[in-house]
Amino acid sequence: MKFGKYLDEKKRALWAPHYVDYKALKDLIKDCAAAAELNDGWQSSQVTSLSVTRFSSRDLPEEQFFKRLDQEVSKVGKFTAQLVTTLRGRLQKLQDSVHKDLKPGERDELLEEAKAIGDEFLQLEKYVNLNYMGFHKILKKHDKALPQTPCRQFYISHLHQQPWVQGNYSELMVVLSNIFSEVRGDTLAEAQGGSAQAFNRSTTKYWIRTSDVSAVKRTIIENMPVFVFNAENYSGDAQLVNSVYFDNDSLELYHGRLDKKPGALAIRVRWYGPNDPSLCFVERKIHKESWKGEKSVKERFTLPEAKVVPYIEGEYTAEEYEEGLRAKGKSEEDIAKASKLFREIQLTIDSKQLKPFVRTQYMRSAFQMGHDRSVSFTLDTNLVMLKENPEGAPTCAISGRWFRDPALPVSRTEITRFPHAVLEIKLALPEGESPPEWVADLMESDLITEVHKMSKFIHGTATLFPEMVRAVPYWMDDESIRASILNSAPDAKQIDSRARDAQIVAEEKPRKRRGPEPAAGDEDSTLHHPLLGEGPTLQLMDEGGAAGAGRSLRRVGAPPAERPWDKVLAWLPGSKNKKPMATTIPQRLEPKTFLASERTFLSWMHMAITLASIATALLAFAGSSKDKLDPLHKVGGNLVLFVAFILLPLSILIVAYAAMVFVWRSNQIALKQASYIDDRRGPYLLVTLVVLALTAIFVASSVDLVTAWKETHSSGYKAPVHTAVHKQLFDNLGSQLGRI
Template sequence: MKFGKYLVEKQRPEWSEQYVDYKALKDLIKESAAEEATAGVQNFSPRTTSLTVQRAADKRDSAEERFFQKLEAEVEKCGGFTARLVGELRERLKQLQGRVRAGADEAQRAELLEEAKSIGDQFLQLEKYVNLNYMGFHKILKKHDKMLPHSPCRQFYISHLHNQPWVQGNYSDLLVALSTVYSDLRGDAAAGQADEAAEGIVRSTTKYWVRMSDVSTVKHHILQHLPVYQYNKEGFSGDAQLINSVYLDNSSLELYHGRLDKRPNAIALRIRWYGPDEPSEVFVERKTHKETWKGDESLKERFSLREDQVLMYLDGDLPEEAIQQEMRLAGAPEEEVLRVSALFCEAQRTVDAKQLKPMVRTQYQRTAFQIPFDATVRINLDTNVCMIKENPEEGPTTASAGRWYRDPSLPVHRTEITRFPHACLELKLSLAEGEAPPEWVADLVDSGLLTEVHKFSKFLHGTAALFPDMVQAVPYWVDDESVRASMLMSAPEQPTVVDPSARDQQETIGHKPRKRLGEGSDDEEIEELRQPLLRQSSSLVGRARKHIAWTCHGSIPTVPNLGVPTLLSCRRWFSKPPMQPRPSSQLPTGEPPRRIEPKTFFANERTFLSWLHMAVTIGSISAALLGFSGSSKADPGAGRNMIEFIACILLPVAILMCGYALLVFIWRGEQIRDKAATLYDDRRGPLGLAAIIVAALSLIFLVAFADLIQLVRHHGDTPTPSPAPGPAAALAGGAGQAAAEAAAATAWSLLGMRAS
């Protein structure tokens, strides 16, 4: 669909005149192109204009001049309409707050709730209006530069567009006021008195990605049930608070790999402060991973320090007694003093033993939603998420500069920062055992606005994106296409040298440097960002990783490409045939890969051994038949030939089953180790092997039937008495029957595996 038509369809009837006139601007571009074709480019060349000199020749403005006049008028129109509508919303909110404070009965409360919801819906419509017009200006400027390449203006005018008040404006104060109205109407201050230390409370944390275009919609849905929680009024800008967290690690990224592999008791150490100003008070936090499947809960502990104490603490020069004395003077209980003292010493010993230093900083605006004194449902929504290297690539490190965090005056290079393209939502529930979450929470999760990303970590993402030459493994979500553009923006222009011991190494010889985002077309950039989150597809990184794992770890180093044809054949074989789409609740993309428990590997081994059991059964029968046939003293005849024929048919089937079972075992083990969100069932193998066995049995039956017909024709209607069956003949009959029964049992077993 053309954008102009799409813009017209999205217009509200009462706002139809306020949208950018896309068609008029497009017509002016075509007229400018026609003038260029007739008059030439020289009429549009840059020129100096004096305000005191009148143009002597053509006094009529050219089509391109009229285009820019019309474009500027459209920008001013959008700005004026946005400012007017925001003013109306603020006035409506002010009146609504006065009516709420005046008190209302049940009927009036319902009316006030409807008014608040109407204000929120209109705010969301205004945001869509701004985004749609913003995209319209981008599109029309791109079309101008495409049709008039001699006078490009897109780069300049987009900078001008970004500085417009209706684009840069922060209207989050409307959501804060709306949150206060909802909270007063619900009576949160009186109702929120839950006890966090209650027995039988089950605490769960789930993390989601939210598209930036859906952030306001998600906020509006949440604040209808939870108020915006403000820890203090000073560090807030609107509804959000700026948070900086400096994560510590060493040169081998030991803490990163421990958290990535979810090793028991893996820790993360960070120094956090709140607010946009330079830190004055910071919090040293330690997060310890625990095995949830064992019933343990991960721990988060912290204590506060003054900014001037941090560097001494990291160097081991800050004594424990100083903190104890400060806490006792502040009136802290002795239990709290002992707890902080123990954490203080343990974290300081960890910094010294592991030689930890500042590595990565995460920075974001956090909006918290929670009813005061009630921790049943807590939601954190982080926007404008970015990760920064603490030590600049060119310049003094933090240690050499005598600092513990990056100097704000130093410029940040492109490869020293990565901006996350989505907002991050963290949902924390503290419910009694067996209690279901509130209905509005389930509606939010099922709304399609959230995409669950199990165990997502800003620290892991930032380290993987900013230190590609140091990491030995990467989180599974970096394969998602929606984050690819942001990671390419911070990627180095030349491929980096990877440690040979790395598990996720990529071949750099013969590969071209990765393409930067700015080198492609805008349609490609926008299309990358429109890709669905965690779409089920094999990514380039995953294919390269698996290709190298098969080719670089072979036992024949002189022939490195030996396994490539076999690998490609296996990939084509395991690609699933077209099937009827499953319900969305059953798709693997709806359930991100979780921690793999040991029983998963044992289940893969049990499946492998069950296949081997059937293969060994058939192979044993075939080998026994050949052995008895070779040791038989009977003359070669029909019975002995039949034995050898059956054995030669069934023995390759057994060998084929062993080889295929080993191949499937290796393939499933690789998928389990990578925690791939894919289907692990083999849909072709059991059916194929069952078909082979049926064909073998059919062939045995046809040969035996042909021998029987030949025997009848040879003896005619008066058969001669035959001697007693010899050992070979008897063995042929018994062994043939046993082989047939074993083959039939194998076929049924394979069909049972397929059904399961």
């Protein structure tokens, strides 16, 4: 669908005059292109970006375009500011109307007004997104029509400085959440005492399109307040979270977590807030098998930032840590528990040679009813993963740091930006009890998409270290995150010797994709149907990033230089002068894939050997019939030779085909190609040849049968006793043919 039509369908009728006039801007671009063509590019070449040279009192077409573009940006900005002012006033009035002694009728009216304000904020966000997309599209169209005067990159930067684009209304969501909470009369839940109660605890993760985040937030805050742990670290309704994950050069912890091995570890150091870390949380997560009734364990203790490096290097001992806890007045039981965890994590770091590897950074919003954890939500937005050890600079260990120096620049291959928000729903309900209806409705809605066992650490490692991992998670195949993966893919020339060694190991051990199997007959569904649909987002992407990264990612799964037999195999499927996809995604490969290829090869060989055996036997029979005087044997011997000369070349052709396909398919599997490895043309060709051969044999047999009858009927040869029956059959057949 053309964007102009899309804009007309999606715009709100009440606000229609205030949207970007996409058609007028597009017409001005056509005028600019026509003027440039008419003047042979002379006038247009004088106009660069927003600096316009005037040649007469009349504006140039391109000058008219930029003036109109500025007017449209200003129009959208003024209307957005007007809407925000109005909504803030309504919100303040509603907040002043809320008090404890509300009557039921008043409470319902205030709830309806709060929902109406929430709906208006959603409409405002859609308005901003739609107009931003319109400017983005029109600038792209300008650069395409007028490549001699590109302006998109500059003007997008200018657009990002506009208040209506930078607008952050998260603090208003907190106010709205508090209003909902007060109107509902929420009370803080108290700790449950008494007898122990069995609870079913479950955690499920979902992806949310950027354009749907506000809608999900609005749904949650209508039923549950924002849970603020520490107001100092919060910006609006969210706080910044940094987590530094540890691993070694063989990615032992990554592969253990990916394979969900019992006891698989994840070790990280986390801090909260936008400032440099002061108080750090050293955490350890241990995976347990839930189907065995075991629960995964998450433990942590705190350390001052200055003690993290000595702790990692083993210089800060457990005895010193215990003394610090006693000075704070901690109980001996708490000290013993914390000291045990302190020693175990320190021993793991030393024995496994762990080091800072990947950092995740995101804005986290938490939603919880006081201290009642039966239903809680965490929503992570602006999710970023980056390499903790910079490329071409001293590592953290060499520079005496435990996290990346923020003063160092971050290159494209050192960072990946996740395009979706991640919602985590935690339920701790008594056995037999269902979640609240609104939670069930949200879980079944189209706003969120479940991604089983999604892990930020696993995704960041798989994306930033593609040449080192032996396996990748199943969600890496999803089309909706492909561009972000390609933007971070390294160029082939940037892969160092260690990476090349790792890739050799990866080629010897096929790269696998862990996770749910696709349905039978739907192998390519994950490559063509985005997990989150095709909804547009406001994520600004580098134009050359995806294409360039597409070339570099092919380093992992692309074929090597052309081999001598490639031209011979050019007629086979998957090798017919097709340009490889820019988005090469590794597929799931297992030993059974190689075994299936071998079984197919042996099946073709079995057919070929059977045909060859029949042909050889017929040749032997024909040789023994040459010296016999019986016309039946003479004519029949010619037929046998004809059949043998058809079947024997056919069997040789099948052997050659089976061998060539087996070699080609084995190479495709070994190189982890994302193309099809089934042959869609060869079997049809062979079946056609077999049908033609059998037809030729049938026709030749019919002709031979008539010829043999004529020979025996016209000659004076008397058939021996053992052929009398055959002669009688020929006579009967001849009489029938004569009647016809």
